[in-house]
Amino acid sequence: MAGMDPAISLSLNLKNMAQAKIIKLTEKSTLVSITPNGRQFGSKLAYIRQADGDTVGATIEIADGYTFVDFKVWNPDTDTMEVVTTKDGVVCQTLEWA
Numbered sequence: 001m002a003g004m005d006p007a008i009s010l011s012l013n014l015k016n017m018a019q020a021k022i023i024k025l026t027e028k029s030t031l032v033s034i035t036p037n038g039r040q041f042g043s044k045l046a047y048i049r050q051a052d053g054d055t056v057g058a059t060i061e062i063a064d065g066y067t068f069v070d071f072k073v074w075n076p077d078t079d080t081m082e083v084v085t086t087k088d089g090v091v092c093q094t095l096e097w098a
Contacts, residue, residue: 018062020046020092022043022054030054034062034095047084068093 016039020032029047036042046068071092072081084092 018064018066020048020060020062022056022058022060025050025054025056030061032038034068037069044093044096045067048095063097065097066095067098070094 018037019035021035021043022030023033024031024046026047030050031045031047033043034046054066071084071094073084075079075082082097086092
């Protein structure tokens with residue numbers, strides 16, 4: 001990108017980062033739709049930690065190096081970590097960084 005305006009170059013680079021669109025706020029987490037980069041149309045749902053100022057419809061950038069993993073919570077009755085599923089039995093996912 002030699003000779004390109006730095007502002008345009010920065011704009012092009014940002015479109016290559018993963019983006020998370022906030023779909024739903026739950027009691028303790030945020031459901032987001034993850035798009036790997038600006039050039040791909042597919043997305044995947046994941047739950048992330050809720051942050052102050054999260055609003056439905058907002059888009060946030062996701063740092064590189066993430067993978068999708070099963071979303072687990074502590075069950076004090078069984079004293080174990082259990083995978084969270086939807087009402088239909090679909091395993092919920094979250095993000096983990098290497």
